[in-house]
Amino acid sequence: MKSIPAPERSGSGAPTPPELGGIRFDRPRLTDGDPMWRLARSSPHIDANTPYFYLLWCRDFAASSAVARDGADLCAYTAGFVRPARPDxxxxWQTAVASAWQSVGLARRMLDLLVADRYRYVECSITADNPASDRYVRAFARSRGAPVRCEPFLGPEHFGGAAHAPEILYRIGPLGPSGSPGSPGPLGP
Structure with a gap:
């Protein structure tokens, strides 16, 4: 777990950007499944799954996922997995940040902590109507001196007739060492 000092607070008690103070980064626990599901449901560019799905994710994929907490409240998560055919x-799979914490670097910090020089590549899929995720992924790649390759991944025909925008596969890497001074270390076990 990595801690950062507490942020300045506005009169409403909300954090004053761009501070990340008081935020703890950790591996998800089973009890994070419901808050992750609620956060996914409130995020416009995320296809939310069932609460059960997030509970299983927290149990089975915690080692490749991260959460950010403001006190006891979950304010962001990144759900990832190691590709079985490509262990590097x-x-x-999903990154969600509560609206009060957007644009202060939580998503980037979680990805830095997850990667922590353990992987040569990062992959994700993004729809064309999500330019914020495209910028986030490209900024991460630049910080690691890594190229980004994009290719069609999942088209409408893969979604069983459900209305879904095509997913573009982003492959980042090979990754260079973390370039930011004082880069965070890896998350705990």
Missing amino acids: TLFV
């Missing part, structure tokens, strides 16, 4: 690749 972390696939980031």
Whole structure:
């Protein structure tokens, strides 16, 4: 677990960006499944799954996922997994950040902590209507001196008739060492 000092607070008690103070980064626990599901449901670019799915994710994929907490409250998560056929690749399945914590670097910090020089590649899929995720992924790649390769991944035909925008596969790597001074270390076990 990595801690950061407490942020300045506004009169409403909300954190004053761009501070990350008081935020703890950790591996998800089973009890994070419901808050992750609620956060996914409130995020416009995320396809939320069932609460059961997030509970299983917290149990079975905690080692390749991260959460950010403000006190006891979950304020962000990154759910990832190691590709079985490519153990040097972390696939980031979902990243969600509570609206009060957007644009202060939580998503980037979680990805830095997850990668922590353990993977040569990071993959994710993004729809064309999500430019914020595209910018986030490209900024991460630049910070690691890594190229980004994009290719069609999942088209409408893969979604069983459900209305879904095509997913573009982003492959980042090979990754260079973390380039930011004082880069965070890896998350705990």
